[in-house]
Amino acid sequence: MGEDGSAMLAFGPILKRPFYQRPTAEVARALLGKVLVHGAAAGIIVETEAYPGRDDLASHSARGITRRTRVIFGPPGHAYVYLIYGIYECLNLVTEPAGTPGCVLIRALEPVAGIELMRQRRPAAGKLEDIARGPGRLTMAMGITRDHYGADVTRGSLVVREPAEPRALEIQVTPRVGIRACAERPLRFILQGNRFVSGPRGFVAL
DNA sequence: GGTAGGATGGGCT
DNA sequence: GCCCATCCTACCC
Numbered sequence: 001m002g003e004d005g006s007a008m009l010a011f012g013p014i015l016k017r018p019f020y021q022r023p024t025a026e027v028a029r030a031l032l033g034k035v036l037v038h039g040a041a042a043g044i045i046v047e048t049e050a051y052p053g054r055d056d057l058a059s060h061s062a063r064g065i066t067r068r069t070r071v072i073f074g075p076p077g078h079a080y081v082y083l084i085y086g087i088y089e090c091l092n093l094v095t096e097p098a099g100t101p102g103c104v105l106i107r108a109l110e111p112v113a114g115i116e117l118m119r120q121r122r123p124a125a126g127k128l129e130d131i132a133r134g135p136g137r138l139t140m141a142m143g144i145t146r147d148h149y150g151a152d153v154t155r156g157s158l159v160v161r162e163p164a165e166p167r168a169l170e171i172q173v174t175p176r177v178g179i180r181a182c183a184e185r186p187l188r189f190i191l192q193g194n195r196f197v198s199g200p201r202g203f204v205a206l
Numbered sequence: 207g208g209t210a211g212g213a214t215g216g217g218c219t
Numbered sequence: 220g221c222c223c224a225t226c227c228t229a230c231c232c
Contacts, residue, residue, distance in 0.1 A: 058224070059224090060217095060224080066217075067217085068217065068218095082216090082224090083214095083215070083216060083217095084225055085213080085214065085215080087213065087214055087225075088225050090225085105224060124226080124228095134225070134226075135224070140226095178224055178225075179224055
């Protein structure tokens with residue numbers, strides 16, 4: 001972290017729009033190891049899920065454009081944040097060219113900066129691993145809300161960056177967590193053996 | 207270590 | 220009116 005407390009100095013460049021303008025599963029895999037940054041808080045993405053939008057009944061966009069889902073049909077590199085179970089919010093990043101639906105759910109982070117701030121936002125968390133392990137937990141820890149609906153994540157306070165130093169990534173693929181439709185599709189991506197991943201870690205479909 | 211049940215509100219039929 | 224891409228607490232091994 002920089003002397004001014006800014007986490008950004010320690011990380012690489014911001015991911016640009018073409019990164020997101022690709023097939024959704026490909027983006028979900030590529031996001032592993034990147035760094036989600038919001039203000040002084042930052043975490044390495046260790047778990048994602050692809051929601052391709054077409055031919056996937058589990059995707060919110062499967063039933064067309066509504067007030068909630070319109071951003072998923074828009075240009076890539078924007079945030080889709082929605083309320084779940086009336087209490088929690090989940091962060092997705094929009095993929096594919098404008099007009100084609102698709103987004104990636106960010107499911108878990110390994111905190112790397114602003115950890116004290118994250119702890120304040122997550123009083124229920126005990127161990128470091130619990131701060132941002134889970135889609136609802138990570139939005140709380142990072143201070144991400146529905147106010148970020150539609151936010152451009154290629155510029156501004158909420159962005160995704162290259163890591164400070166690239167490392168070799170062992171990636172596992174599994175079914176997505178907690179859905180009924182299309183339950184078998186291997187669209188969840190995790191960093192193998194990472195302690196900050198939520199849910200099942202043993203399933204290997206690669 | 208594990209799981210059952212409640213919280214809580216927007217979206218859509 | 221029903222369904223959630225969830226989390227926390229209490230309680231039980």
